[in-house]
Amino acid sequence: METEVKDQLVSIEKPELVAPPNWEPVIMGILCNWCSYAGSDLTGTSRIQYPPNIRIIRVPCSSRVDPWFLIKSLQTTADGVLVSGCHPGDCHYISGNYYARRRFLVTKKLLNFVGFHENRVQFSWVSAAEGPKFAKVVNKVTEDIKKLGPLHLYKKENFEKK
Amino acid sequence: MNYTKQIQEIAAKLFAEGKIDVFVGYRMNGFDDNQVPVLISGPQDISKLVFTDKSVFNLVNYLKTDHTRRKRVGLVVKGCDSRSLNLMLTESQVKRENLYVVGICCEGVVDDDGQRMQNCVECMVPDAVVYDELLGETLSGSQTLTGSKPYIVNVDIAALAEKPLTERAAYFEEVFESCIRCNACRHSCPLCYCAKCCIDQETATLYNGANTTSAAFHALMTWSLHLAGRCVDCRNCEKACPSHLPLHLLHKQNESVIFKNFQEHLAGVNPGDRGAFYKYSMQDPDDFIM
Numbered sequence: 001m002e003t004e005v006k007d008q009l010v011s012i013e014k015p016e017l018v019a020p021p022n023w024e025p026v027i028m029g030i031l032c033n034w035c036s037y038a039g040s041d042l043t044g045t046s047r048i049q050y051p052p053n054i055r056i057i058r059v060p061c062s063s064r065v066d067p068w069f070l071i072k073s074l075q076t077t078a079d080g081v082l083v084s085g086c087h088p089g090d091c092h093y094i095s096g097n098y099y100a101r102r103r104f105l106v107t108k109k110l111l112n113f114v115g116f117h118e119n120r121v122q123f124s125w126v127s128a129a130e131g132p133k134f135a136k137v138v139n140k141v142t143e144d145i146k147k148l149g150p151l152h153l154y155k156k157e158n159f160e161k162k
Numbered sequence: 163m164n165y166t167k168q169i170q171e172i173a174a175k176l177f178a179e180g181k182i183d184v185f186v187g188y189r190m191n192g193f194d195d196n197q198v199p200v201l202i203s204g205p206q207d208i209s210k211l212v213f214t215d216k217s218v219f220n221l222v223n224y225l226k227t228d229h230t231r232r233k234r235v236g237l238v239v240k241g242c243d244s245r246s247l248n249l250m251l252t253e254s255q256v257k258r259e260n261l262y263v264v265g266i267c268c269e270g271v272v273d274d275d276g277q278r279m280q281n282c283v284e285c286m287v288p289d290a291v292v293y294d295e296l297l298g299e300t301l302s303g304s305q306t307l308t309g310s311k312p313y314i315v316n317v318d319i320a321a322l323a324e325k326p327l328t329e330r331a332a333y334f335e336e337v338f339e340s341c342i343r344c345n346a347c348r349h350s351c352p353l354c355y356c357a358k359c360c361i362d363q364e365t366a367t368l369y370n371g372a373n374t375t376s377a378a379f380h381a382l383m384t385w386s387l388h389l390a391g392r393c394v395d396c397r398n399c400e401k402a403c404p405s406h407l408p409l410h411l412l413h414k415q416n417e418s419v420i421f422k423n424f425q426e427h428l429a430g431v432n433p434g435d436r437g438a439f440y441k442y443s444m445q446d447p448d449d450f451i452m
Contacts, residue, residue, distance in 0.1 A: 154380075
């Protein structure tokens, strides 16, 4: 009995809800065009495997990411979000990722404050030459979110049934 | 705190000199001792003006309306209101030369029960920071303007932050469930002046205007994040909310994070300061990013 309970994956925000068997998380990956998107491309062309749970969206710069995007992703299909951009100092638009960094911290803390686990929203800097790092990042995010279980907070009605 | 007489004198003087077209102040609401904002367009209505502890609303909100736009306006501002006025000036929403600002050294306003409002108890900038004329005794001089007082973390935030995640999630789910999506919070906010709001556009496509918990979550979270680094904690939104939602929780949470991590002054304290999200520093925390 004990092992059974242990094996059941519950949503960390709502422990009364159990994940269906063979549940796989959906992760929204929002990547900057100039570094992380090229980095993910390199991961593919270098034939490094990373989990297929991530769904990638390309944006011009990490500062293009309005906190709204994260909220919207979490409301619809996503169980977690990964936002990735250029390393500080490498931004194609010189300072975009510095602005983005501030916004990310505030968004992350606010989402945590209203009840989302802090690992639901994650950020990384991945340059165009860091193919293996991108695979590592996606592996880590997927593992983290698998531990947290499915997200059941504030889902839009049509997305409630999984 | 009673500046009724002084404000009436100032308004009379301004109308006599022809310096203003409209004066925005407070009047008694007519049936109890609470006050409502009033726009006065001539010297005949000056006797309506009052200013006491019950003058709770942020009058800067009325600079968005057609009654005041492109007109010369006299205005009464308290400490928090003046900070939102400062932000509106910085963001080019109003022209300083069109305004005559009566600043108040605020001692705090009271709510319906006669209790001092929570944001006034925790207020760090009670004096008006932008004014043509200052009423009242300034307690600590202009040093308060740069936020030399230590930052006071809101009591509700501190209490909620200690609770476990599941309890916080349950609490906020109830909060967002009570929202009726009337958007009074947005309309009452002096800094929400966009002609077309992104929340409405989203509502049209994603939710068909549905009044669901999910839609309320989306609207309030987006709204508070668009006001992060700009909110001055005047709590006009909370006073306007028909469901009495604790909207300050979202704003104060953002403010405390910004204040702790970015070494910023409070929003609107310095003229020309556009808020924390409009600038950056190389020393911003980076440890949460992989």
